[in-house]
Amino acid sequence: MQDPRIRLVTTILLSAAAWISLPGAFLAVLWWLICGKARTSIRTIRSFFIILIVPGVMGLAAVWSGKDGLSYVVRIMAVLIIASWMYAERYPGELLDVGVWFLGTKTGFDLGLIGELSMSSLDTLARETDRISIALRQKGTSLSPRIIPAVFSGILIRQLNLAQERAILLTLRGYTRGGMHCPSFSSPGIDRINGAFSCTIFILSLIAGDFFNIAGSTFIV
Amino acid sequence: MNTPLIRLTGVIRKKGAFTLKADAEFGTGIHLLTGRVGSGKTTLGELLAGIGEPDSGTIRWNGGRRVMLLQDTSYHISTMTVQEEAGSWHGDAERIIRTAGLTGKEHTDLLRLSRGEVRRLELAAILTGQYDLIVLDEPWAGLDEEARRWVRQLIDSHAHEIIVIISHDLTSLPHIDQLWEMECGRLKRLGQVPACLSEWTLAPPLVRYLQLKGVQLSGLSREELEEAVCRIPG
Numbered sequence: 001m002q003d004p005r006i007r008l009v010t011t012i013l014l015s016a017a018a019w020i021s022l023p024g025a026f027l028a029v030l031w032w033l034i035c036g037k038a039r040t041s042i043r044t045i046r047s048f049f050i051i052l053i054v055p056g057v058m059g060l061a062a063v064w065s066g067k068d069g070l071s072y073v074v075r076i077m078a079v080l081i082i083a084s085w086m087y088a089e090r091y092p093g094e095l096l097d098v099g100v101w102f103l104g105t106k107t108g109f110d111l112g113l114i115g116e117l118s119m120s121s122l123d124t125l126a127r128e129t130d131r132i133s134i135a136l137r138q139k140g141t142s143l144s145p146r147i148i149p150a151v152f153s154g155i156l157i158r159q160l161n162l163a164q165e166r167a168i169l170l171t172l173r174g175y176t177r178g179g180m181h182c183p184s185f186s187s188p189g190i191d192r193i194n195g196a197f198s199c200t201i202f203i204l205s206l207i208a209g210d211f212f213n214i215a216g217s218t219f220i221v
Numbered sequence: 222m223n224t225p226l227i228r229l230t231g232v233i234r235k236k237g238a239f240t241l242k243a244d245a246e247f248g249t250g251i252h253l254l255t256g257r258v259g260s261g262k263t264t265l266g267e268l269l270a271g272i273g274e275p276d277s278g279t280i281r282w283n284g285g286r287r288v289m290l291l292q293d294t295s296y297h298i299s300t301m302t303v304q305e306e307a308g309s310w311h312g313d314a315e316r317i318i319r320t321a322g323l324t325g326k327e328h329t330d331l332l333r334l335s336r337g338e339v340r341r342l343e344l345a346a347i348l349t350g351q352y353d354l355i356v357l358d359e360p361w362a363g364l365d366e367e368a369r370r371w372v373r374q375l376i377d378s379h380a381h382e383i384i385v386i387i388s389h390d391l392t393s394l395p396h397i398d399q400l401w402e403m404e405c406g407r408l409k410r411l412g413q414v415p416a417c418l419s420e421w422t423l424a425p426p427l428v429r430y431l432q433l434k435g436v437q438l439s440g441l442s443r444e445e446l447e448e449a450v451c452r453i454p455g
Contacts, residue, residue, distance in 0.1 A: 128294075128296070131292060131294070131296045132296045134272050134290075134296075135290075135292065135297045136296075136297070136299055138270070138288060138289050138297075139289075139297050139299070139309070139310060140310075140311050141299050141309055147299040147300070149301060150298055150299050150300050150301050151298070151299060153301075153332060154295070154296075154298050157332070158294065
């Protein structure tokens with residue numbers, strides 16, 4: 001999906017659809033398989049299961065307390081799949097484009113810039129994790145809780161240094177608030193059709209989840 | 222050239238619009254891989270170190286395959302103190318600390334060391350370890366002159382292994398056996414140093430100046446360059 005505006009709205013609608021009801025979660029995954037071409041930023045099954053650890057524990061806790069934990073895990077999985085699709089589809093600068101298009105060159109620019117810096121930090125974090133994993137393997141050190149403080153403090157310090165360098169760069173370039181940016185978008189017809197499908201899924205999920213009756217209490221079906 | 226240990230045949234690695242192509246043999250000795258920023262030096266170093274596979278072609282080894290890659294950031298750090306870190310390399314911790322010049326700082330928190338000291342600890346652990354191939358990507362980054370000299374001396378004492386130095390900083394080199402150049406993703410073997418130096422098209426300004434002055438270079442190490450500068454006629 002080339003148009004980041006449609007992608008953002010689609011992500012919000014599909015995530016909401018997946019969260020509201022189980023049928024919505026299945027339809028969101030179906031949308032991802034067909035319209036999203038099953039693109040994902042989760043590169044290995046192992047990574048997927050690592051991401052699922054926290055929701056899995058939450059799901060177990062829900063089951064333990066007599067709630068429908070399985071439904072929670074399935075719905076959160078669908079939300080994660082949609083998020084990973086969005087992350088895989090994005091291109092550098094799109095949050096700035098969307099921010100300025102939506103909220104203008106002051107607030108929109110600032111929000112877009114924050115988004116871009118955050119995304120860039122996530123990229124750096126992913127790259128660092130890969131590099132550390134390789135370095136430790138070559139060194140003959142296995143991943144264990146014992147090495148977490150040292151590894152994470154290294155990552156944290158490098159992230160802080162990066163943030164400081166960026167802050168200095170922005171200051172040197174005279175940034176105080178807002179900025180000039182002229183976004184341009186490519187919006188092919190297929191993006192609009194896929195976006196329309198996501199709207200339909202959201203509405204179907206609302207109906208299937210009996211949203212209007214249970215709004216204000218719980219969304220779990 | 223000595224019996225090759227690593228042979229790259231028709232290696233192609235693509236990264237977006239960038240394509241790396243390499244056919245090469247790396248034998249025992251110290252190799253310098255140089256080239257412009259973004260020419261593919263680090264990508265080749267990663268392939269040699271087994272990080273990622275080529276899209277086509279083969280990388281064959283004639284022997285052991287204990288590889289170590291030193292990257293520009295200290296990614297190997299996995300403990301909190303000098304003593305623990307030296308011990309985590311499965312070698313002689315005392316020797317590593319002594320080689321790094323950190324005796325007396327065994328219980329110092331690694332976060333309190335300077336970047337140069339952490340680099341020295343990492344390099345000491347790598348160069349005192351048992352590896353068949355050591356790839357050093359910009360080993361002088363962030364080091365002062367004294368630390369650079371220390372790294373040169375340490376590398377010089379390891380000519381019995383395959384050491385590939387990736388650097389575009391050519392002012393602090395140890396003795397170099399083989400010179401390689403990466404140009405727009407193409408790996409070129411320039412040959413044995415110093416014989417190949419006259420054909421080095423992307424030679425750094427100092428080397429070009431010395432050649433222009435008719436000074437015969439005996440090598441690329443700091444000491445060899447200083448000695449050559451002293452022989453400038455007039």
